[in-house]
Amino acid sequence: MQLSVIICCHNPRMDYLARVLKALKAQTLSTDNWELLVVDNTSKDPVSASHDISWHPNARHVREGKLGLTHARLRGIAESSADLLIFVDDDNVLAENYLDVAVQIATDWPCLGAWGGQHFPEFEGGAPVEKWKVNQWTSTFSRDLWSNNYDPRVTPFGAGLCVRRKVAEQYADLVKTHPLRRSLDRKGENLNSAGDIDMAFAACDLGMGLGRFVNLKLDHLIPKGRTNDDYLLRLSEGSGYSQVILDALRGIKTSQPRRIDRIANFLKRLFLEPMERQLAMASEAGRTRAINELQQVRK
Template sequence: MFMQPYLSVIICSHNPRVHYYERVLKALEFQTLTDERWELLLVDNASDKVLASEIDLNWHPYARHIREEQLGLTHARLRGIKEAQSDILVFVDDDNVLDPDYLEIVFKIAKNWPIIGAWGGQLRPKFEIPPPAWTEEYLDMLAIREFGRNKWSNLTSILQNGAIPVGAGLCVRKVVAEKYADLILKDPKRSTLDRKGQRLTSCGDLDLALTACDLGLGTGQFTELGLTHLIPAFRLQEDYLLKLVKSTAYSFTVLRALRGEAPTLPCYSARLYQKYAYWRMNSRQRRFEKARQDGFTLAYQEISTW
């Protein structure tokens, strides 16, 4: 007889790398938390090949393939939230290799920290190729998080809350996830904040995490919780990172507006300083700064039409 699981592990995937998926699933197969205590939901988000015919989940007694035809990471997450049967949801990307005790620690945190509604842990990178030295200042945009102490906050401001977990390995209480789904239903603009096909828009994970604070709970990051983030070579190419910087600046600005922190244009003296700083940059840094400014401007123009 199937008991209600402690946790629901939700993998949202669109045209995944097969050899990455093998490592992701193998890490899940050898979790210290027994299979009977968690369910596995693989949400196939309109992949070209139906993942149910490509990926075997028979090793897990409570695994399900779910096909979501509406393209976009947000729609895949919402489908996972709807299908999940437990009170704690764990979102695992299709390039996340969990530590063997990840799910066991998630359950302990959920039990010991009832005031925390959304949390995450250490995100250690595993690069396909060594990253070039110039990429160092942009690597945190690739969901890499390494820290030395636990952090938590209950501030609803995205600029003031210093303990917001990102989507890789994100853990949320079902009540938070359902509130987030309700927010999107009331304001569909929120559904544009995440990946969709080749688009690199983001920040839906931050919106989801901050919903915990909207409910009077908190967000947290815990040192004992960890996973390995597999990073392919193409994500270290300049063209990709430029696109990522622009998309992130756009998404972050839109999220601030959606959460009541609408940004303003810099004052005259700030613009003068920006120009001064810009011309002190090398050519590559200028390209990245222009991408950031382009993303902000695009979002600002869009927000002004709301």
């Protein structure tokens, strides 16, 4: 078995998940060489009742009863068997050669512990007029990137994330050691997000590298609701929160800004467009929430 594909889902949009599975069914890598795990994270309507995966000889549904993406990922790691794991979100449509390319990278780059590729957004109802909203969901680049350091520019995202088993197990051990890591991922309606980065960084913990590769491609299905201002403000708040928590877990201390820094930030925001200003304020609110929580933990 060359790899395990793990789909973590919580109340997925059924038409999107159907497309995700259809793309997996069309992979050029023979199903004899990979397994498929669909981890249903307490969905209201069990995914196993609505999506048939019997077309795959090495596939099964798994029900994870603890709410939260971190719990679902950990269950996927525990249930999988291959040395290479690929995490596919329930709105990721992989290019037909994605698995083949991932296996080739694993062979050609034994020094890498985690890698990913390019993400092309497919917007429901067409792309938004605002370019920054399009950029929010786009992750493209023109050359392969790699590093042995904790470099955000090279760190792969959760969509289509490829990790070696020893990296995934290192991450699982970190979560067990420090439960605060569970707050880095989606849980129900909250939009915290950095668990994928933390998992990728586990590669560096083991002395391995990170990479992003041009030939690894997927389409990211974006429903209308994810381009409205309210959602993006919540996303910005969650990102600000998650960055502070991740920094703290990785030994980077963050404290409340000094009064002079707060004044400087306020003045900078005066020159931003109204929506940019709101996003900056939402991110700062998330950072403040995280700092307050960390202070409570330290008491």
